[in-house]
Amino acid sequence: MNSATAELRQDAAIDVRDLHVRRGGKPIVSGVSLRVLAGRVTGLLGPSGSGKTTLMRAVVGVQIVERGQVTVLGEPAGTPALRRRVAYVTQAPSVYGDLTVEENLRYFARILSAPRQRIEEVIRLVGLGGQTKQVTRTLSGGEWSRASLAVALLGEPELLVLDEPTVDVDPILRRELWQTFYELADAGASLLVSSHVIDEAARCHELVLMRSGEIIATGSPDELLERTSSAELEDAFVALAEAA
Amino acid sequence: MSGTATLATSARVLSQLRRDRRTLAMVFLVAPALLTLFKYIFDHQPQTFDRIGAPMVGLFPLIMMFLITSIAMLRERTTGTLERLMSLPLAKLDLLLGYALAFALLAALQGTITGVVAFGALDVPAAGPDWAVVLLAIANALLGMALGLFFSAFATTEFQAVQFMPAVLFPQILLAGLLIPRDRMPHALEVVSGALPITYAYDALAKITADDTGSRLWLDVAIVTASIFLALVLGATTLRRRTA
Numbered sequence: 001m002n003s004a005t006a007e008l009r010q011d012a013a014i015d016v017r018d019l020h021v022r023r024g025g026k027p028i029v030s031g032v033s034l035r036v037l038a039g040r041v042t043g044l045l046g047p048s049g050s051g052k053t054t055l056m057r058a059v060v061g062v063q064i065v066e067r068g069q070v071t072v073l074g075e076p077a078g079t080p081a082l083r084r085r086v087a088y089v090t091q092a093p094s095v096y097g098d099l100t101v102e103e104n105l106r107y108f109a110r111i112l113s114a115p116r117q118r119i120e121e122v123i124r125l126v127g128l129g130g131q132t133k134q135v136t137r138t139l140s141g142g143e144w145s146r147a148s149l150a151v152a153l154l155g156e157p158e159l160l161v162l163d164e165p166t167v168d169v170d171p172i173l174r175r176e177l178w179q180t181f182y183e184l185a186d187a188g189a190s191l192l193v194s195s196h197v198i199d200e201a202a203r204c205h206e207l208v209l210m211r212s213g214e215i216i217a218t219g220s221p222d223e224l225l226e227r228t229s230s231a232e233l234e235d236a237f238v239a240l241a242e243a244a
Numbered sequence: 245m246s247g248t249a250t251l252a253t254s255a256r257v258l259s260q261l262r263r264d265r266r267t268l269a270m271v272f273l274v275a276p277a278l279l280t281l282f283k284y285i286f287d288h289q290p291q292t293f294d295r296i297g298a299p300m301v302g303l304f305p306l307i308m309m310f311l312i313t314s315i316a317m318l319r320e321r322t323t324g325t326l327e328r329l330m331s332l333p334l335a336k337l338d339l340l341l342g343y344a345l346a347f348a349l350l351a352a353l354q355g356t357i358t359g360v361v362a363f364g365a366l367d368v369p370a371a372g373p374d375w376a377v378v379l380l381a382i383a384n385a386l387l388g389m390a391l392g393l394f395f396s397a398f399a400t401t402e403f404q405a406v407q408f409m410p411a412v413l414f415p416q417i418l419l420a421g422l423l424i425p426r427d428r429m430p431h432a433l434e435v436v437s438g439a440l441p442i443t444y445a446y447d448a449l450a451k452i453t454a455d456d457t458g459s460r461l462w463l464d465v466a467i468v469t470a471s472i473f474l475a476l477v478l479g480a481t482t483l484r485r486r487t488a
Binding site for chain 2: 023024060061063064078080083084086088090092093094096097098099103107108110111113135151
């Protein structure tokens with residue numbers, strides 16, 4: 001290994017080697033190898049059922065894997081020390097519906113030993129300032145997901161794994177959330193964001209395309225356009241999927 | 245494990261309960277109401293009520309906490325909050341003790357209210373001290389909680405969880421000696437009842453009722469305490485950091 005690749009290794013927030021996952025006897029992820037760069041927003045794109053969530057769960061360390069290596073921030077995925085450094089937001093918002101937004105944040109902040117003022121900061125970051133005293137169950141779908149995202153931001157994680165974080169979010173707020181993602185990346189955090197919406201792909205620094213449990217392409221949006229001689233990402237995805 | 249996370253979890257569980265006023269009302273009112281009903285249906289057979297009145301004060305919390313815990317844990321599993329907690333720096337013991345503390349408080353309140361009604365208004369006779377019945381009620385509530393926690397792992401829907409109550413608790417209550425003394429049951433059933441924790445919970449209550457504070461009482465209490473820990477340990481094994 002020469003010094004250039006050694007440096008690259010260090011820069012990987014996530015390093016997946018030949019990952020295989022089966023759920024209910026069916027292969028869901030088949031031989032995935034992937035490196036996600038630190039300090040970047042990486043988009044994980046693919047149709048539903050392509051294995052995005054399972055791959056993310058393996059990165060967070062909550063997925064039982066068949067074989068393969070998943071290294072996150074230099075440690076094996078799921079290592080106790082990573083529980084403070086990695087935050088995961090599932091697609092279905094996992095906050096307590098019968099608590100207010102503030103009560104949810106207060107609880108998770110105490111578990112993460114996050115300072116109290118961090119609660120106000122994350123509320124501002126996800127734009128829920130007007131809903132802090134509202135019982136989470138009564139929020140709209142988009143607001144509920146943002147409450148779940150707010151919990152993930154509490155501990156100022158080095159790696160954020162977000163499963164479809166902007167579903168049901170209106171366009172203005174979506175733009176603001178992406179601004180937040182860029183700011184987090186600028187501050188050194190790494191983000192792995194899944195989506196099945198093409199227009200979100202263009203916002204990512206790097207893209208990973210999945211299909212049927214395999215990775216069919218990786219690269220920046222510009223690289224993928226260039227490689228497929230396409231003008232639109234959608235066309236690029238179709239070309240890459242057909243070639244795979 | 246940390247005291248902060250345990251206390252934070254208790255506070256969170258209590259906040260959730262506080263918001264569910266109807267459940268709280270039922271937790272506090274159903275037991276005294278049923279006990280009153282028992283008193284009057286045995287109006288012409290007071291010796292039966294005299295025998296089972298005090299033990300019932302001590303057994304109601306067990307049933308209630310079994311139900312509440314199994315539904316609460318099932319919700320944690322189905323809404324993804326358990327998965328989130330398991331990906332955070334929270335020890336399993338923090339979660340279990342957090343629940344135990346919150347429910348012990350609830351059981352203490354329920355036991356006291358039921359005890360006040362039973363011993364104050366319904367003249368339930370207990371030769372032993374009334375507070376001992378309330379203490380046993382709290383211990384039984386923890387046993388119910390621990391059993392509920394364990395069995396909730398085998399339920400995937402709330403319909404199933406609710407039916408674990410008749411499936412798991414009713415046979416134990418029938419065999420405990422409440423309806424008919426154990427030595428008057430067929431030998432095989434008497435042997436089976438000897439292996440069930442509620443038998444000892446009932447026996448301790450019956451001993452207090454008869455003011456028989458001999459060594460058998462302490463053996464009963466020891467077995468109930470050991471059962472609580474055993475069920476909690478079994479319950480802890482159902483909390484998984486990694487799932488399929």
